[in-house]
Amino acid sequence: VTTSAWILLITTWSIVGGFSVYLVARVLRTPPRDED
Amino acid sequence: MGSIHCYAAYLRERDDIALNATTAGSVNEFVEVILGSSVLIPIATAYLGLAAVQSATAGGSGFGLAFLTLPTLFNQWGWFGPIAGAMWFGLLFFAGITSSLAMGQPVVAFLKDEFAARQSVAALVFGTCTLVLGMMCVILYPGGTFDEFDFWTGTFSLIIFAFAEVIIFGWIFGIERGWAEINKGADLRLPGFFKYVIKYVTPTFIGAVLLAALIKPSVGWGAAFHALTTTGSWPFDPGSVIGKLIHVGTDWSWFDVKSGQVTRIFVEDLTRIVLITVFALIAALVRKAWRGRVITHEVQAGGDVKL
Numbered sequence: 293v294t295t296s297a298w299i300l301l302i303t304t305w306s307i308v309g310g311f312s313v314y315l316v317a318r319v320l321r322t323p324p325r326d327e328d
Numbered sequence: 329m330g331s332i333h334c335y336a337a338y339l340r341e342r343d344d345i346a347l348n349a350t351t352a353g354s355v356n357e358f359v360e361v362i363l364g365s366s367v368l369i370p371i372a373t374a375y376l377g378l379a380a381v382q383s384a385t386a387g388g389s390g391f392g393l394a395f396l397t398l399p400t401l402f403n404q405w406g407w408f409g410p411i412a413g414a415m416w417f418g419l420l421f422f423a424g425i426t427s428s429l430a431m432g433q434p435v436v437a438f439l440k441d442e443f444a445a446r447q448s449v450a451a452l453v454f455g456t457c458t459l460v461l462g463m464m465c466v467i468l469y470p471g472g473t474f475d476e477f478d479f480w481t482g483t484f485s486l487i488i489f490a491f492a493e494v495i496i497f498g499w500i501f502g503i504e505r506g507w508a509e510i511n512k513g514a515d516l517r518l519p520g521f522f523k524y525v526i527k528y529v530t531p532t533f534i535g536a537v538l539l540a541a542l543i544k545p546s547v548g549w550g551a552a553f554h555a556l557t558t559t560g561s562w563p564f565d566p567g568s569v570i571g572k573l574i575h576v577g578t579d580w581s582w583f584d585v586k587s588g589q590v591t592r593i594f595v596e597d598l599t600r601i602v603l604i605t606v607f608a609l610i611a612a613l614v615r616k617a618w619r620g621r622v623i624t625h626e627v628q629a630g631g632d633v634k635l
């Protein structure tokens with residue numbers, strides 16, 4: 293049970309966390325829009 | 329739910345929505361659900377035991393965990409307890425106050441834009457209304473007013489408005505036009521299958537949840553349909569929306585026969601009347617603002633254009 297719980301936890305963390313970090317990186321990489 | 333429409337008005341036509349909205353949603357879920365539960369559930373389970381945590385989180389609400397479970401934990405932390413408590417509730421206060429300000433801005437902007445109110449007057453009107461309704465929750469807390477506010481505005485309305493929004497966006501505004509708006513100036517290209525998710529999957533899913541919440545039976549669904557076909561009556565669960573409305577399982581009396589005092593049912597019904605009145609008042613204000621707007625446009629366009 294403990295091993296499968298760890299696998300489940302790490303998988304969830306990696307997928308959701310990884311996706312979040314990727315999106316934040318994309319937002320930060322995007323240059324600001326011209327105001328006009 | 330309504331705040332997002334107000335904030336949308338501040339966007340320029342070619343501003344990005346897709347990337348920012350996806351990032352905000354994803355990071356929020358990661359921090360709130362995954363990090364939050366990864367930290368809180370093990371701590372609470374270690375101190376209180378599995379059974380206590382399961383009962384505290386029963387029904388899917390984290391309210392008990394934040395306000396009841398954690399203070400119990402802090403009590404066992406010796407000298408660090410008060411500091412941890414101050415830090416925890418301090419953070420919770422900031423989380424609450426920033427959300428309140430974000431939710432207040434649409435109301436203040438509405439009063440300023442549509443009724444030419446000054447910022448200070450609009451803020452005072454909003455603050456006073458919030459204070460009065462908030463005090464009602466505090467004073468009538470033993471009668472269940474807070475729970476009523478929480479259920480009808482925070483749970484039931486959330487599903488109703490989400491359902492209305494997805495229908496309006498996907499079917500009335502039209503998914504093709506909506507998809508074009510989402511992708512206009514977007515920094516992230518959304519996969520095309522989300523079009524079908526928005527048009528078919530989301531309404532079906534929310535609709536099913538809504539229907540189930542409305543008529544949730546007190547027995548299993550199979551047994552409930554059996555009861556409907558044999559006895560012709562549906563066994564509503566006291567927690568279902570209709571069950572709550574008609575106070576299933578309790579005597580519907582506003583006054584206690586022996587003591588003559590008001591009952592919890594009276595307070596619950598009173599709260600519902602107040603909530604409906606507030607909703608009706610806001611709807612009337614929006615209608616008044618809308619009519620005023622039509623007249624303004626007619627005057628500007630020389631009476632030719634009607635909106």
